[in-house]
Amino acid sequence: MTDADLVETVELPLTVHGLETRGVSAWFGERKVLDRVSLVMPAGEVTALIGPSGCGKSTYLRILNRMHEMVRGAGLAGQVLLAGEDVYAPGRLPAKVRRRIGMVFQRPNPFPAMSVYDNVAAGLKLAGIKVGKAERDDLVETSLQQAGLWAEVRDRLRSPGGALSGGQQQRLCIARSLAVSPDVLLMDEPCSALDPTSTRRVEETIELLRGRLTIVIVTHNMQQAQRVSQSCAFFLASHDTPGRIVEHGSTEDLFERPRDQRTADYVAGRFG
Numbered sequence: 259m260t261d262a263d264l265v266e267t268v269e270l271p272l273t274v275h276g277l278e279t280r281g282v283s284a285w286f287g288e289r290k291v292l293d294r295v296s297l298v299m300p301a302g303e304v305t306a307l308i309g310p311s312g313c314g315k316s317t318y319l320r321i322l323n324r325m326h327e328m329v330r331g332a333g334l335a336g337q338v339l340l341a342g343e344d345v346y347a348p349g350r351l352p353a354k355v356r357r358r359i360g361m362v363f364q365r366p367n368p369f370p371a372m373s374v375y376d377n378v379a380a381g382l383k384l385a386g387i388k389v390g391k392a393e394r395d396d397l398v399e400t401s402l403q404q405a406g407l408w409a410e411v412r413d414r415l416r417s418p419g420g421a422l423s424g425g426q427q428q429r430l431c432i433a434r435s436l437a438v439s440p441d442v443l444l445m446d447e448p449c450s451a452l453d454p455t456s457t458r459r460v461e462e463t464i465e466l467l468r469g470r471l472t473i474v475i476v477t478h479n480m481q482q483a484q485r486v487s488q489s490c491a492f493f494l495a496s497h498d499t500p501g502r503i504v505e506h507g508s509t510e511d512l513f514e515r516p517r518d519q520r521t522a523d524y525v526a527g528r529f530g
């Protein structure tokens with residue numbers, strides 16, 4: 259048997275696209291917070307962004323789906339490519355980019371008074387997608403299944419989203435994002451407000467989604483980065499130096515065989 263035979267091959271649907279940035283820098287007013295960040299986030303994989311607080315991970319994530327430009331005074335240079343196409347090309351609508359590159363935030367933010375069903379269907383509505391009732395039913399069910407929540411809510415689709423547990427609410431938000439069939443899902447510390455059991459369930463959902471779409475996750479939890487991601491990028495900034503990637507590569511290499519001493523210190527919990 260050769261080494262090649264041992265490599266697990268995951269067959270990707272043709273529709274799964276990867277994401278790449280080339281020389282991305284960012285500013286808030288005069289202050290530069292990211293410096294020439296180049297990174298490939300492979301199709302169908304989970305890429306974890308790690309690093310101490312304030313090094314620019316969330317800013318970088320928000321650049322990927324054009325949310326950074328919503329902040330007054332925010333500046334940007336460089337390129338973001340989805341399936342090789344620049345998401346900042348002239349004429350590309352930010353709303354369309356955000357439909358292809360969805361996002362889940364630190365705190366679950368379902369519409370609390372809206373039913374579970376309507377919360378997922380809201381993903382379609384917000385994206386301006388009109389479908390008939392039967393197709394909507396299908397999409398809601400499929401999205402909840404992909405988010406690993408269907409079995410828990412199939413009998414309470416008409417209950418308010420706000421009545422679910424924190425972890426269920428986060429998976430409901432994931433289902434809402436999935437309803438529009440995005441290419442990429444960005445997750446900004448999606449488990450930081452959750453207890454360990456709910457965290458596990460969200461991690462299982464991430465595992466379920468792997469291979470179906472490309473995922474980029476910001477996490478402060480080193481065990482989580484190791485559990486859920488296949489590749490990993492370590493960001494670092496200092497008081498007078500904007501955030502940069504110190505090291506990136508396979509998650510295993512980054513944690514087991516870091517090339518840079520700062521990476522070794524960070525993943526071992528010696529700072530940050």
Ligand SMILES: Nc1ncnc2c1ncn2[C@@H]1O[C@H](COP(=O)(O)OP(=O)(O)OP(=O)(O)O)[C@@H](O)[C@H]1O
Binds near residue numbers: 309312314315316317
């Ligand atoms: N809206 C904003 N206006 C001005 N400065 C901002 C804004 N958002 C973030 N910053 C600054 O940009 C830098 C990067 O912040 P960012 O939130 O991206 O870091 P982070 O690595 O995600 O931090 P954390 O892990 O604490 O969430 C920080 O110095 C922060 O203070």
